[in-house]
Amino acid sequence: MSAAAKENTVPIILVAAVAENGVIGRDNGLPWRLKSDMQYFRAVTMGKPLVMGRKTFESIGKPLKGRSNIVVTRDRAFARAGVIVAHDLVRALEAARGDALRRGADAIAVIGGTELFERTMPLARRMALTWVHAEPEGNAYFPKIDPQVWCEVERHSPPKGADDDYGITYVTYERAGAA
Numbered sequence: 001m002s003a004a005a006k007e008n009t010v011p012i013i014l015v016a017a018v019a020e021n022g023v024i025g026r027d028n029g030l031p032w033r034l035k036s037d038m039q040y041f042r043a044v045t046m047g048k049p050l051v052m053g054r055k056t057f058e059s060i061g062k063p064l065k066g067r068s069n070i071v072v073t074r075d076r077a078f079a080r081a082g083v084i085v086a087h088d089l090v091r092a093l094e095a096a097r098g099d100a101l102r103r104g105a106d107a108i109a110v111i112g113g114t115e116l117f118e119r120t121m122p123l124a125r126r127m128a129l130t131w132v133h134a135e136p137e138g139n140a141y142f143p144k145i146d147p148q149v150w151c152e153v154e155r156h157s158p159p160k161g162a163d164d165d166y167g168i169t170y171v172t173y174e175r176a177g178a179a
């Protein structure tokens with residue numbers, strides 16, 4: 001039995017690519033092309049249930065393979081093949097937790113956008129952020145990170161790939177005092 005199943009809880013991880021000015025999105029898309037980060041995102045989230053807002057799902061365009069896709073929307077008519085729909089965040093996290101316990105996943109990944117990051121940051125155990133070394137214009141933002149709450153535990157700057165618009169640094173944060 002996994003540690004999460006024994007504890008009867010599943011940690012929440014926030015996964016995001018964030019520009020130096022806090023921007024995460026522009027006009028329902030990403031303001032950059034970063035192949036290295038897409039590969040990193042895949043590795044970090046693989047096997048974990050994903051919780052995302054409806055606009056983030058639409059911007060991705062299809063369910064991500066190898067992961068349960070839980071989409072939060074207030075639209076009672078919303079339905080898409082391969083997607084679990086939740087009409088509020090509490091139900092989305094319940095569905096994600098059940099899915100993680102059934103599949104032996106070690107965490108729930110919240111992947112955006114702004115409102116979901118804001119609402120789940122107080123609940124999260126860890127954040128896997130990709131800092132994008134740019135200040136693009138945008139209209140979706142990551143919430144402020146309180147340094148009293150979040151400790152940096154890992155940092156890695158990969159070489160800039162040919163298909164990366166900007167340099168990036170992967171930084172993992174853990175909630176202060178989290179076991």
Ligand SMILES: NC(=O)c1ccc[n+]([C@@H]2O[C@H](COP(=O)([O-])OP(=O)(O)OC[C@H]3O[C@@H](n4cnc5c(N)ncnc54)[C@H](OP(=O)(O)O)[C@@H]3O)[C@@H](O)[C@H]2O)c1
Pocket residue numbers: 015016017018023024025026027028029030052053054055056057059072073074075086087088089111112113114115116140
């Ligand atoms: N850089 C990154 O890591 C990253 C990650 C994710 C997204 N993005 C970008 O961010 C943008 C999208 O993010 P966004 O913040 O605009 O939108 P979003 O959070 O993806 O979606 C917002 C929608 O989610 C639903 N929703 C949110 N909170 C809810 C709640 N508590 N209860 C029920 N439904 C809820 C609502 O859907 P309905 O309107 O259907 O009711 C709301 O309009 C895009 O540009 C995307 O590319 C970037």
